[in-house]
Amino acid sequence: MAEQSPPSGFPSGSPSRWAAWLQQASEPFFLLNRKRRLRFVNAAMERMLGQASEQLLGINCSGRRTNEPLGHALRVPPEVVQGRVEIVRRALPNARVGPPWWEITFVPLSGNDGLLGILGRVQVIAPPPIPTASGKPRAFSEALMALRLQTAQQFSMDLLRGEGVAMQRLLAQVRLGMQTRTPIWLIGEPGSGKSTTARIIHHQGVTREGTFARIRPATLPNHLVASMLLGLGGLLNNPHLGCLLIDSPEHLSADVQHAILDWADDAPASAPRLILASGQSADLAVQSGGILPEFAARFAVLEISVPPLRSRIDELPRIVRSMLEAIQQTSDTPIPSISQEFNEILKAYSWPGNLRELREALTHAVRAANDPGQKSDGKLDASLLPRGILEVLRFARIPPRTVSNTSQPFLALDPILEQVERRMIILALKKTNGNRAAAAEMLGIWRTRLLRRIDALKIED
Numbered sequence: 001m002a003e004q005s006p007p008s009g010f011p012s013g014s015p016s017r018w019a020a021w022l023q024q025a026s027e028p029f030f031l032l033n034r035k036r037r038l039r040f041v042n043a044a045m046e047r048m049l050g051q052a053s054e055q056l057l058g059i060n061c062s063g064r065r066t067n068e069p070l071g072h073a074l075r076v077p078p079e080v081v082q083g084r085v086e087i088v089r090r091a092l093p094n095a096r097v098g099p100p101w102w103e104i105t106f107v108p109l110s111g112n113d114g115l116l117g118i119l120g121r122v123q124v125i126a127p128p129p130i131p132t133a134s135g136k137p138r139a140f141s142e143a144l145m146a147l148r149l150q151t152a153q154q155f156s157m158d159l160l161r162g163e164g165v166a167m168q169r170l171l172a173q174v175r176l177g178m179q180t181r182t183p184i185w186l187i188g189e190p191g192s193g194k195s196t197t198a199r200i201i202h203h204q205g206v207t208r209e210g211t212f213a214r215i216r217p218a219t220l221p222n223h224l225v226a227s228m229l230l231g232l233g234g235l236l237n238n239p240h241l242g243c244l245l246i247d248s249p250e251h252l253s254a255d256v257q258h259a260i261l262d263w264a265d266d267a268p269a270s271a272p273r274l275i276l277a278s279g280q281s282a283d284l285a286v287q288s289g290g291i292l293p294e295f296a297a298r299f300a301v302l303e304i305s306v307p308p309l310r311s312r313i314d315e316l317p318r319i320v321r322s323m324l325e326a327i328q329q330t331s332d333t334p335i336p337s338i339s340q341e342f343n344e345i346l347k348a349y350s351w352p353g354n355l356r357e358l359r360e361a362l363t364h365a366v367r368a369a370n371d372p373g374q375k376s377d378g379k380l381d382a383s384l385l386p387r388g389i390l391e392v393l394r395f396a397r398i399p400p401r402t403v404s405n406t407s408q409p410f411l412a413l414d415p416i417l418e419q420v421e422r423r424m425i426i427l428a429l430k431k432t433n434g435n436r437a438a439a440a441e442m443l444g445i446w447r448t449r450l451l452r453r454i455d456a457l458k459i460e461d
Contacts, residue, residue: 023043028041028045028122029042029122030120031117031120032076032120034114034117036062037060037062038057038070038071041053041057045122062075069093070093076106077106081115083108084108085106085108087103087104089103089145090102091142096141098140099125100124101125104120104121106118106120107120155196157175159193160174161318164314166307166311170306170307174200174201178204181206181269181273183274183300185296185299186275188277189308191309191355192307192309193354194277194306198214207273208242209242213238213245214245215245216248217247225252226255229259244275247277248277248278257292260299282300308354316347319358334370336379345382348393366380395419421457425439425443426459436454
């Protein structure tokens with residue numbers, strides 16, 4: 001291999017100083033100058049292409065019309081020129097469809113004078129061919145693969161960032177789950193992020209070349225669940241499926257559970273990976289009678305707990321910022337600044353609906369803040385939150401609190417119910433001028449029960 005000189009705009013020096021580590025890399029690397037012409041390829045790139053560097057240097061990869069198939073495959077996305085790292089999938093040179101694919105990572109290198117060049121890495125993605133009815137492997141266009149890659153990037157590990165012990169444990173367990181096709185049992189409250197966690201494991205793990213599907217047995221008749229899973233063309237027999245999420249598996253009938261066990265006995269190594277999401281552990285699901293013991297033993301190999309939002313109050317500001325950025329990207333809506341009162345209300349609420357409820361509340365507040373009829377002063381304030389959240393806090397008479405490390409429920413149900421009951425009794429007594437029999441009739445309860453509640457709640461006439 002001939003020595004390659006540094007690209008224009010890069011520090012001078014012998015190739016051994018700036019490229020020796022790239023030459024030793026087993027993965028193909030290349031370097032483009034600021035004009036997006038190929039100025040360096042390492043030995044792995046030469047081996048992959050079957051060409052020497054002298055035949056490759058100078059090829060235009062700007063994306064403009066070119067007669068060079070390699071230049072078309074390595075064309076630089078416009079986001080990279082603007083300073084962003086991008087990952088794309090391209091068909092091989094002289095090919096229009098794949099697989100196999102080139103997964104190319106473009107890293108912009110900037111200096112005081114702007115863009116110096118672009119470092120690229122190529123990874124060959126060649127999933128096992130899936131034959132079609134004609135017997136030929138199924139091919140996909142670049143546009144479809146770009147859409148799939150974009151979806152995968154939306155479910156990155158960044159969504160699980162956190163400094164608490166529970167989140168660090170979750171992150172470690174997810175990394176472990178990504179490396180194998182072992183069945184996983186996800187445990188978490190409604191809205192805590194079980195579905196998102198399952199998608200992260202799929203899109204960042206060994207099953208990412210397949211598709212992702214989700215089924216909720218609680219919303220479907222048993223015969224339809226069996227048909228969707230194991231019938232003709234069922235999900236578990238779909239060669240394109242990489243991962244299947246079964247939401248609330250305790251709603252699977254015993255017959256369907258037995259059928260899935262029979263399927264697993266004969267399933268090939270490339271069969272879809274099963275992830276089951278539940279509000280309780282597999283042991284508790286067995287004790288409650290919803291899950292067969294042998295089903296739990298087979299599919300609860302790795303149990304992962306997704307912590308509720310109330311145990312992550314310290315991380316609430318970061319979570320809110322991340323959600324607001326996502327809302328802005330998906331709706332193209334400007335995000336107002338956040339008032340101190342808004343932050344305090346978010347911290348005071350217990351979020352029984354977890355991340356899902358928080359996302360809905362923020363979406364509601366942003367929509368209200370951008371309503372011309374609202375007087376928001378350009379800020380997200382407490383008045384823009386859903387009325388239900390404000391009513392719960394008002395009934396509970398809970399002042400805004402500072403951030404706490406407690407993992408216990410902050411907003412207990414009993415005190416709230418007592419406050420509501422107290423107000424209703426006082427209102428009934430007021431409307432009946434203190435006539436307890438009439439007040440009991442108005443409330444729809446026996447007079448003796450009303451008297452007991454008046455004493456218990458220490459309501460004075």
